[in-house]
Amino acid sequence: MLKIADLVKRYGTGEPVLKNLDLTVEGTSIVAVIGSSGAGKSTLLRCINRLVEPTSGSIELNGVELTSLRGKDLRMARRRIGMVFQGFNLVDRLTVMENVQSGRLGYISTWAAITRRYPKDDIARAYELMERVGIAQYANTRADALSGGERQRVGVVRALMQRPEILLADEPTASLDPRTSEAIMGLMRDLAHELDLPIIINIHNVTEAKEYTDRIVGMRYGRIIFDDAPAALDEDAMEAIYAGSPGADRAAGAQAA
């Protein structure tokens, strides 16, 4: 269970990007986070695995408080959180297998990593997952030789190699064409069910969010203003989430303050 309470993130001295945000994700549900650019979706995800340092508040994953971790403890915690990125964030010059195995870097020794001596179990697991998503034939191909959809599959497998307790996906389909985008969304939904894995997905495509997720969280300027089943997301809710611009919101927020 992921439990976020009273989370605040402020860059510098400006208005906070996240304002006293509360969010709980239980079981193996797939949660879509929607909202216009600048609403704080990406910052929210990055606070969870501490790629962004929260200003205050609490984030608890299966009983472990994440916000206070340092050094090795933080790395141990990060191993349990998988992340998939909009730009795939693969290492282009490494092979697909090396990219996939880099999901295990938190577990194996640096020497084993440098010499590419991966544990047998990890290799078996990698082939199993690559087979599952349809990229096993590329194990020895360099990552930059793959198409966008294939690259994102590598990204997903890399995250799953961590055997994560939760998966964070930051606009995983925004760089893909509509068809490939649906394929990746479908794949993530199926994998979530197969692996009992909760997923939080930041997404711009509301139609996909409604189709592939169990719950939709609507963010507007650092707050959650909608949190319900996809079917409950009606015109009014959409208007509330997307109307206006972050700039206008910021001005209104400044006036109110």
Next chain:
Amino acid sequence: MSALHPRTWARFTMRQRLQRYGVLLACALAVAWALDSIDVIWPWVWDSPAQMADLFGRMVPPDATNLPNILWVLLETVNIATLATALAVVLAVPVAWLAAQNVTPNRATLWLGRLILVSSRSVNTIIWALLFVAIFGPGIVAGIVAITFRSVGFVGKLLGEAIEEIDRRPVEALEATGASKAAIVAYAIAPQVMPTLAAVAILRWDINLRESTVLGLVGAGGIGIVLQGAIDTFRWQEAATVLLCILALVIAGEIVSALLRRRIL
């Protein structure tokens, strides 16, 4: 519509034009002052074509009797360049890591790295060689160390810049997996800078080949010693052979490095 725009157009305003003439004038003055300040003995300058013809006459035909020895020393010269380049690359990697802003441990190490790079680069190879001949005595060791010292700055600076310009996103992805600093360097940074390191090493080897030919002039080994000896004893025909050999070596080095570069990149 067209009425809103002026009928004439000039690339520069009057002020900009005056500034540009001013810069030109300043350059001309600098050249004039430089020419005025140096003490040129003009008769020697006018005499130089005749001197050149005379020297050329004494060099032709090149004397090849000492060729086996020259070729042997030439090989030694190549080895100086190769060994020094290899050493320099090994030493430059940690220095580049210190001097790259995005990976250096802290500000003190950043400045240490930069200090090493600047001191290595600001001293010419020949001056390093003079220094190391005093330390190691004349010979090949002084030459290798001198070229290594100069090359560390060159390779380290370019590699450090490559590290600073890497794509941050794979680094972020590996941080998110809980990978250690060392593992991130090995998986996200090293693969990105490897082509640059190879290209820089080849380029530096090419430069070192040429630098190692003059080391002998200060007694630090290599073909320069033979050249110096020939000139000092007025064996101009042998000097000509040495010069031709150096020319051939440099061209061969150029070809080899071009081939290697095409292979790797």
